[in-house]
Amino acid sequence: MRSLISFRPALAALTLITLLISWTNAEYFGMEILAEIAVLALLAMSLDLLAGYTGLVSLGHAALFGCGAYSFAVFTAIWGWPASLSMAAATLLTGLVSLVVGAVVTRVQGIFFIMITLAIGEMGYELVFKTRALGGDDGLAGIPRLDLSAIGVDLNDPGIFALTLILLVAVVYLLLLRLLGSPYGAVLTGLHDNAGRMRALGLPVQLYQTSIFAFSGALAGFAGTLSAQHTMFIAPQLLHWTTSGEVLVIAILGGLGTLVGPIIGAALITLLRHELSDLTDYWGLWLGLFLILVVMGGKNGVVGWLEAGWRFVARRGAQSKSTARRSNDAAG
Amino acid sequence: MLTDSGFWFVQVLNSLQLSMLLFLLSVGLTVIFGLMNFVNLAHGSLYALGALFGYSIAQATGGMWLAYLLAPLCVMLVGAILYILIIDRMRKAGPMKQVLVTFGLIFVLLDIQRYLWGTDQLGVTSGIPFSGSFEIFGEIYPSYRLFIICVGLVVFAALFLLLEHTRLGAEVRAGVDDPETASCLGVNVERTFFVVFLIGSALAGLAGVVAMPAFSAEAGMGVSILVPTLVVVVVGGLGSLKGAFAGSLLIGTTLTFGQVIIPSFASMLMYALLVAVLLIRPSGLFPARG
Amino acid sequence: MKTRVKLGVAVAASLMLAGGQAMSKEYKVGVLLPFSGVYAGLGAHIENGFKLGLEHYGADLGSDTITMVRSDTEAKPAASLAKTKKMVLQDKVDVLVGVVSSAVLGGMRDFVHNSGTPLVVANAGNDHMTGEKCSPNIVRVSFSNxxxxxxxxxxxxxxxxxxxxxxxxxxxxxxxxxxxxxxxxxxxxxxxxxxxxxxxxxxxxxxxxxxxxxxxxxxxxxxxxxxxxxxxxxxxxxxxxxxxxxxxxxxxxxxxxxxxxxxxxxxxxxxxxxHYVPAIDTPENKKFQDAYQAAHQKVGSEFAVAGYDAAHLIVQAIKKSGGDKDAFKAALSKAEFNGPRGPLRIDPATNNVVQxxxxxxxxxxxxxxxxxxxxxxxxxxxxxxxxxx
Structure with missing residues (x-):
């Protein structure tokens, strides 16, 4: 078990190194893809806090992502605030919205939680879709990127923008790892395993659930501000429940409750999507089949498979040192 | 307009028609939910398949009657294949993985529909029964809408009798209430699950083929109907016939009258209602299990 | 998916044999249409029309060739923008064509405006895109709302x-x-x-x-x-x-x-x-409908016509520009011809079609x-x- 705990950070390091290596080789489109992967990875990590660690499966997460993106767009493109202030304000605002939403939705459990988050998310989608001041279904253009020219960084360069996002993924990963390692993180995992027992222990369960919902929402909002800066244009599609579904797919495909899984899932889904759609107009079919097979494989996503492989290799290593009789037993 | 009783009467019929369509869609889903604890997001795709099969059968036979009969059977067959290949193996995997597998299934079924039926909108123009209209309280109303209402009511009655007065019904009720005890008492839970899933699939197919002449058929029509169906199931409470019926009436009425009275908020009303119901009754209106 | 449409090879060969100094140019067209999602049907109509248009009007291009690169926009703004960037920056297409949804057009607009690559819009009717947000790079051959x-x-x-x-x-x-x-x-x-x-x-x-x-x-x-x-x-x-x-x-x-x-x-x-009805009684429309119905067993819609005329527009601009790619861009905004829908021209003041x-x-x-x-x-x-x- 010990080897597994250090396995995941090692895997995360490997994933980030892979992203950085592909960054050095990437052309224009490669940079776009890397930035897309990074944004999705941040969003999927934020959902992993909820769905993976705390057991709160939300189908309304895209609405919080969209809340961050739209408030950033309003602050910068319409109100003319500087991008840095707007990022902070949009993240904070989404956190507050998530706090209110979280206080409401955590009152129901299971499938009802999935549905109530879907419903609230769709209300957000409809609201943005209808609001002409936010561009309605035509979307909102003219969103600027953060100006870091003071320290000699030009974020309008696609390569530098992609690199910044990849590094941000690394920073957020490390911060979340610390958070989950803290006593607070232990409570979250406890909530996932047995909310009833935690309640019996006198823990304010709903308070904890609301707090992680708010934190996760703020992180999704932060990812939203980056998404808006990446495309410099946003449309209501960002908030739709199918977007939430896709992020959930990313998190589960990568491996829920592993934190590194969402990063791998984001890379895998994004690449598969672009490669498959170049090959066939029926790429949805293959993507869907792939998803079904991975989930039906029974392991915890790609990370689960990798861990099983690692265990296998580790056991083989141990076996070769032991006697032939014992290794026969282990194989049986 | 607002004081015209004929106007309101027609709107009541409209809301009943929508409610019955939603009922046909949601009743199969809710029993599968309640009995098997299974979240089937691909239920909407079965609705689309019902409409598309119905279209092909109507084209081949020149009329709708055979389509009403055969399209649900075709969808049932698809349901059986899905059950054997996927659903049965995912029954104990927990709602999260079920959501995911059936989400993947939406993509797969959508592309299969596009491959087989193309991307254009399809529909039948001849051989539709009840294609005229009739007059009631000085208002003209399409007969076909009344037909949809009747189909919904007949299915409700048939399911009620099936659940209350047959051995299968007793097994289903026992299975929903307490699957383990039911299994101990000699109920073949596995077989009950399979039969219920088939009936649920056939009903989704029936909804599709019944709706097709009044709407149109196209690959992907199942995706937009999925969310209202899920809302009905959750508002009504999982696993109960009464819940699906009440949920359908509530959502159908809210949508219809919302569109007339506060049109600009109509699209949000359904979601607001769901949030409100869940906050007051966290397990929906009439859950099968207390 | 790459389709290479080689046209007029015979003509080119004969010109070269005659010792003419024809400079052969390759024109790369990036087709951006939804091939999946709710607008997949319209994407298919427009692509079918576009290919037919290349067949009908691109047959006498001399030694010039037209190459097609296609990409699925999924009718999603973010995905479309990424694919637009790929076509412009990496595939280095000479002209983009397609776009069904106005939201997708909105997402691409600023990038296309700032790039040097023209876009021929074959559906999206948002008034603003040939109004307050018009661009010399965006030419619309379909309609405005x-x-x-x-x-x-x-x-x-x-x-x-x-x-x-x-x-x-x-x-x-x-x-x-x-x-x-x-x-x-x-x-x-x-x-x-x-x-x-x-x-x-x-x-x-x-x-x-x-x-x-x-x-x-x-x-x-x-x-x-x-x-x-x-x-x-x-x-x-x-x-x-x-x-x-x-x-x-x-x-x-x-x-x-x-x-x-x-x-x-x-x-x-x-x-x-x-702007188009199949009942229009002109030789151009008859030629279009006959060929379209023979190839696809259905009536050519206004969406197919938009694709067809987009091809006509691009070919005409290539012919007018004589191999000069800057002249090609300018020629797109000055196009004028009879299509299946009757006479149409591009209004240089807005780049919207007049029809x-x-x-x-x-x-x-x-x-x-x-x-x-x-x-x-x-x-x-x-x-x-x-x-x-």
Whole structure:
């Protein structure tokens, strides 16, 4: 078990190194893809806090992502605030919205939680879709990127923008790892395993659930501000429940409750999507089949498979040192 | 307009028609939910398949009657294949993985529909029964809408009798209430699950083929109907016939009258209602299990 | 997926044999259309039309060749923008063509404007894209939302219609279409007695709206619906038996050639306005329809025509520019030719197409819908509306 705990950070390091290596080789489109992967990875990590660690499966997460993106767009493109202030304000605002939403939705459990988050998310989608001041279904253009020219960084360069996002993924990963390692993180995992027992222990369960919902929402909002800066244009599609579904797919495909899984899932889904759609107009079919097979494989996503492989290799290593009789037993 | 009783009467019929369509869609889903604890997001795709099969059968036979009969059977067959290949193996995997597998299934079924039926909108123009209209309280109303209402009511009655007065019904009720005890008492839970899933699939197919002449058929029509169906199931409470019926009436009425009275908020009303119901009754209106 | 359309090889060879100094140029066209998602059907129509247009007009390009690169926009703005960037920066296409959804066009607009690569829009009708957000790089060969509806207001008033009830899906295009009609209709003395904007997605049950429209007792109802919503609306309007008291009018997508056969009898008596109807009686249209129907076993729709004319436009610009790619870009904004829809030209002030709008009637005869043109409003041109190039 010990080897597994250090396995995941090692895997995360490997994933980030892979992203950085592909960054050095990437052309224009490669940079776009890397930035897309990074944004999705941040969003999927934020959902992993909820769905993976705390057991709160939300189908309304895209609405919080969209809340961050739209408030950033309003602050910068319409109100003319500087991008840095707007990022902070949009993240904070989404956190507050998530706090209110979280206080409401955590009152129901299971499938009802999935549905109530879907419903609230769709209300957000409809609201943005209808609001002409936010561009309605035509979307909102003219969103600027953060100006870091003071320290000699030009974020309008696609390569530098992609690199910044990849590094941000690394920073957020490390911060979340610390958070989950803290006593607070232990409570979250406890909530996932047995909310009833935690309640019996006198823990304010709903308070904890609301707090992680708010934190996760703020992180999704932060990812939203980056998404808006990446495309410099946003449309209501960002908030739709199918977007939430896709992020959930990313998190589960990568491996829920592993934190590194969402990063791998984001890379895998994004690449598969672009490669498959170049090959066939029926790429949805293959993507869907792939998803079904991975989930039906029974392991915890790609990370689960990798861990099983690692265990296998580790056991083989141990076996070769032991006697032939014992290794026969282990194989049986 | 607002004081015209004929106007309101027609709107009541409209809301009943929508409610019955939603009922046909949601009743199969809710029993599968309640009995098997299974979240089937691909239920909407079965609705689309019902409409598309119905279209092909109507084209081949020149009329709708055979389509009403055969399209649900075709969808049932698809349901059986899905059950054997996927659903049965995912029954104990927990709602999260079920959501995911059936989400993947939406993509797969959508592309299969596009491959087989193309991307254009399809529909039948001849051989539709009840294609005229009739007059009631000085208002003209399409007969076909009344037909949809009747189909919904007949299915409700048939399911009620099936659940209350047959051995299968007793097994289903026992299975929903307490699957383990039911299994101990000699109920073949596995077989009950399979039969219920088939009936649920056939009903989704029936909804599709019944709706097709009044709407149109196209690959992907199942995706937009999925969310209202899920809302009905959750508002009504999982696993109960009464819940699906009440949920359908509530959502159908809210949508219809919302569109007339506060049109600009109509699209949000359904979601607001769901949030409100869940906050007051966290397990929906009439859950099968207390 | 790469399709290489080599054209005029024989001509090129003969020119070279004759010792001519023809410089052969390769023109790369990036096709951006939805091949999956809700607009996949329209994507297929436009692509089919575009390929047919290349076949018909690109056959005598001399030594020049046209290469096609295609990409699925999924009708999603973010994905489309990424693919646009790939085509421009990496594939280095000379011209982009396609775009069905206005949101996708909105997402691409700034990038295309700042890049040197022209875009030929083959559907998305958002007025602003050839109005306040116009760009020298964006040429539209399809239509603008207001262009189709603006001529109808006055026309309908002239037919003796005094009051109208409006209905369209609740999204930008729906509102733009209705606004354009409303303006000219009220200017011509008409009154709007009510409006309803049903949700774009959802249950598509228009019964409650139709009942409400009927209760308002207008002389006519004017609508815009497209695709599955159009079929459903026309059928339900017919079923409610309202048409004999309140005739149904609309932007021509209501009874598009793409699906009017699915509406059948329900379309009977409906009058609509559009920039293309298959009934147009010209040699260009006959050539287009004959070839299209032979290849695809269905009538060429206005969407296929937009693809077809986009190909015609690009080929004409290539021919005019004589191998100079800057001249090619300039030539796109000055195009002028007869297409299946009749005469059309690009207005250099806005880069929007100037074309006829046809008012046509649908009649159900012997089990088929027959469309006949009632009136032609020639040369409909959008005002610049804040566009400065």
């Amino acid at each position: 207001s262009q189709i509806n603006r001529p109808v207001g006055g026309w309908l008033a002239k037919q003796g219609v005094k009051t109208a009830y409006l209905m369209a899906p609740d999204y930008a295009a729906g509102h733009q279409m209705m606004e354009a009609f409303k303006k000219t209709f009220t200017e011509a003395g008409g009154t709007i007695v009510g409006e309803a904007y049903p949700p774009l997605q959802g249950t598509k049950d228009y019964g409650p709206y139709i009942t409400a429209a009927k209760a308002a007792k207008p002389d006519a109802i004017y609508t815009f619906f497209a695709g599955g919503a159009a079929i459903t609306f026309v059928k339900q309007y017919h079923d409610f038996g309202v048409k004999k008291d309140i005739p149904l009018y609309g932007a021509g997508f209501l009874t598009s050639a793409a699906y009017v056969h699915v509406q059948g009898e329900a379309a009977d008596g409906t009058v609509a306005a559009l 006829n709008i046809y008012l046509f009637k649908n009649e159900f005869k012997d089990g088929k819908v027959v469309q006949t043109i009632l009136d032609t409003i020639p040369d409909v041109q959008d005002a610049p509306n804040g566009c400065s190039m």
